Amino acid sequence: MTGTNAAADAAAGRRAGSGASSGASSAAAAEKAQTAVTDWCPEYRAQLVLPPGERPVPATAVLDPVWLADRVTESGRRYRTADERVAAVLWWYSASTVLVTPALVTYVVTRHAVDPRPEATTMHMRPDGLPSGARSAAAISDDVSEVGSLLGVALASYISALAEVAPVRPRAAWAVAVDSVAGVLLRAGTTVAETPHATALAGELVAAAAEHLGEKLPLPRYVDVAGTRFVRRASCCLIYRAPGQAMCTSCPGRRPEEREADLARFARRFGGR
Template identity: 35%
Template sequence: MSTVPGHVLTDPAWVAARIDAMSRAWGTDVPRVAGTLWWCMAASTLVEQIAVAYAAGTPAPVAALGDFDCVVRPDGGVEHAQFHRVPVDATGRSVRSDVGGETGAAAADEVAAALRDTLTAVISQVAAVSGAGVPALWAVVSDAIGNRALDAGSPDAAVRLAADVGPRLPTPRFVTVEGRAFVRRASCCLVYEAPGREMCTSCPKRLPAERTELLAAAARCRY
């Protein structure tokens, strides 16, 4: 593992090297596939702590490029983000982004604006390096937020966070199968295009009936 400052996520040479490492790890020579896989992991890392904070009603970290470091695996994947600050009020106390009033609104605005700016900057680099489409990469973020909020027990938190980030981010969607909630995905990670891999259970490219059947089996396995 290595630790790098968040701003390297907008360095095209650094991003290209990480996507190349991901290509080797997954055995694919298609940059679009490796880039999408890399972004699925990186996006989930960037939004996880913010989505969990929205779900829990605790102060959310600021994801400005200068306010976090990334822990990177040998295969190029971003394993973890180490955020350095959360919004504070005039007394220096950390502020929840889901409380009412001007202070809470300002905290939500700061968190959302920082995340929006970081996502916009990094997505543009991933798209340029890999050839993946910008809307497809934003859809990956939507699904990542949905999954992390769902893991935290609050699908509503995903919808609130996406709304705060802004219109480029599709609203996370959910579906309940056999009593269990799943993200109704807007994105495809393209893993099935890598050698020896199959579509994910919830892949939006599956036939709807097939996807529902697989999700039902996954829901039953949970209990």
């Protein structure tokens, strides 16, 4: 479900009390919020519901250096690169989006967030070692400061683990993570016709995460091109350093005029001005 119909249905659900009642358990509230998302926006089933042929893996596995090193090795084979940094960043680029999706999408669509921390999260793992989706087993406060703080705690734990098994600078991993937050929120806002609200939320959540962690984090940024909003990325996924691969359309490493021209073509192709 997309556009104004999705927004109207989501708003109706909020007014009807899509969050937890005072006596409901945290797990029941999380289940209710995620089910509401997939009911109102079926395109999120692929990210929130375990697909056939994939297996559930606790997100705490990412904190296991042996398990995570194996994922980096698989990423290197997938992209045919022996560069551990490239392999690790490419894996994190995909995984970070998956890991923040349940909390951010439920927060935008239902206004009730689920817990993003690894102990509450189960990933859906493809046979090739990439996560395709995730689901949370707990609900948290709807306060933006708490949601942002717990998001920061979760991302900090994953980034620390990644830096232990591969030569990835934490600041570079944070740039990827913040771009993932920005992208997930942009998609969620677009889906329910609440783009301004969702993209404004990105800055609030990252600011709350930075304050809680006591760190200076990159800020999520957006750019409007030909009537369509895009993430103005601060990070590079490094895919162009793998054999046979090119830079992404929105890569910050491209010349600005070339990047904007390609984004404008993309926007016009998919309904922009």
